[in-house]
Amino acid sequence: MLICSKHKKALIESHIPYRNKQNKHKFFTLNETSIKLGKIIIIPERFFDKFLFIADTSYRLLNEKELLTGVDNLQEFYLKKLQEKGYITKSKRIRMQELKSVFLKSFDSEFLRMINSSFNLGDENTWFHKVLRKPRVTCYPLRHLLLLLFLNEAFPNNSIKDNLENYPFGKGPWPCLNKAANHYKELLITECVVTTDSKTKQPVGTFACSQCHFIYSRRGPDYDDKDIYKIGRVKNFGIVWINKLNELGSNGKYSTRKISLILGVDSKTVKKYLENDKGITKDKLKKIKNERIIKEETAEKHKKDLLILINDNPGFSRTELRKVNPSGYIWLYRNHREWLLKNLPNPKISHKTTAKINWDQRDEEYSFLLIKEAINILTEEPLIRLTKTRIAKRLDLQSRFEKNIDKLPICKSILDDVTEDIEDFQIRRIRLRAEGLRKENFYYSKSTLGRAAGLGKNISRKVNKVLHEELGFLDNAHSN
Numbered sequence: 001m002l003i004c005s006k007h008k009k010a011l012i013e014s015h016i017p018y019r020n021k022q023n024k025h026k027f028f029t030l031n032e033t034s035i036k037l038g039k040i041i042i043i044p045e046r047f048f049d050k051f052l053f054i055a056d057t058s059y060r061l062l063n064e065k066e067l068l069t070g071v072d073n074l075q076e077f078y079l080k081k082l083q084e085k086g087y088i089t090k091s092k093r094i095r096m097q098e099l100k101s102v103f104l105k106s107f108d109s110e111f112l113r114m115i116n117s118s119f120n121l122g123d124e125n126t127w128f129h130k131v132l133r134k135p136r137v138t139c140y141p142l143r144h145l146l147l148l149l150f151l152n153e154a155f156p157n158n159s160i161k162d163n164l165e166n167y168p169f170g171k172g173p174w175p176c177l178n179k180a181a182n183h184y185k186e187l188l189i190t191e192c193v194v195t196t197d198s199k200t201k202q203p204v205g206t207f208a209c210s211q212c213h214f215i216y217s218r219r220g221p222d223y224d225d226k227d228i229y230k231i232g233r234v235k236n237f238g239i240v241w242i243n244k245l246n247e248l249g250s251n252g253k254y255s256t257r258k259i260s261l262i263l264g265v266d267s268k269t270v271k272k273y274l275e276n277d278k279g280i281t282k283d284k285l286k287k288i289k290n291e292r293i294i295k296e297e298t299a300e301k302h303k304k305d306l307l308i309l310i311n312d313n314p315g316f317s318r319t320e321l322r323k324v325n326p327s328g329y330i331w332l333y334r335n336h337r338e339w340l341l342k343n344l345p346n347p348k349i350s351h352k353t354t355a356k357i358n359w360d361q362r363d364e365e366y367s368f369l370l371i372k373e374a375i376n377i378l379t380e381e382p383l384i385r386l387t388k389t390r391i392a393k394r395l396d397l398q399s400r401f402e403k404n405i406d407k408l409p410i411c412k413s414i415l416d417d418v419t420e421d422i423e424d425f426q427i428r429r430i431r432l433r434a435e436g437l438r439k440e441n442f443y444y445s446k447s448t449l450g451r452a453a454g455l456g457k458n459i460s461r462k463v464n465k466v467l468h469e470e471l472g473f474l475d476n477a478h479s480n
């Protein structure tokens, strides 16, 4: 550090030696003697600004904590900057040789030597290479400052991460960029919709002015305060812009080029919108007129056809009429339903759906199916509980049983008998597992059997009784 960032003056080097062991970790108060005995550091005039930048930025780095949270992304920041300045190839490599040469040209070699940062164009693995690489190696902070100085950038404001990721377009407000509006460039837009470009994955901000309905978007992130005045694409010009365009266009005094300059778009856009505006009304009117005429003619034709058909076939039902001329019938149904229903013969009541169901017969049929399926379920492994829903579902009779179970008394009583509640199912499991264990000559305790039957900790008295019964079987078997 050679300059005081506060007083913008060269520092004075004190007479106190700091390289010997004794003084290294001591603080010395600044007094008259040390100033008198100290020597002013001579800084060549032409380097003053550079040293001031370094002093300023160092001061900020030491005192503004949030600057450091951005350090992770410094490299990314450098790359973006280098890309803007054309030092990145299409294959995303840094044009290192070119960059080194420009860097060395932009700093006096004496200056670089003064801060121990000089290198030669042909050198590899210099600090300059390191500082641009991924932050595997930490680099002397002064070198970062040098690079920022070279890139003509201040230390990125606030946390870079915060700015670039969470607020790629800053926190607003943003200007309305409608040149036709008298509030052009005024910071009126307070909201920005951020989306991601599907191809480049870069953020895209969309800004809409609520006053003139001018909407524009821009690819981000913003790196510079001035970026907020850039338009990527205009998404909507809005009524103010269109009115201004028409006003300029009908005036007759302005050429297309002149209008395009006033409104901040290219001549093509001006032409397109001027022509469109005139064209729209004429074309649209014509189109609407034509469509209406065609529709009227079509309606006439279909109505006439249908009336003739009804007249010629007095006994025809609606369905029969539709079958003879389906397209006409459907067209009328969609476009002139009221007329159609008024002119059609009265609907005939169909007798098909009221055919009587013989419930007794059904009951008998279903009951056989029920018994068969119950047996299937009870012999299945792994064991499953036999519920009304399950058996009905398997027989595809769910809605039948739900709606008409009272008309099916046999089924109802069978269902009541065979279905299991949780206790019933637990008991079935105990009996089955106990039998299985006995068959294999396993001696089992109450807890073994409980586990085998998949019982939880809480069992009812009834279930507990069954467990004991099954243990009793064991005792009997052994005593026999």
Ligand SMILES: [Zn+2]
Binding pocket: 176, 177, 178, 181, 183, 209, 210, 211, 212, 213, 214
């Ligand atoms: Zn506006």
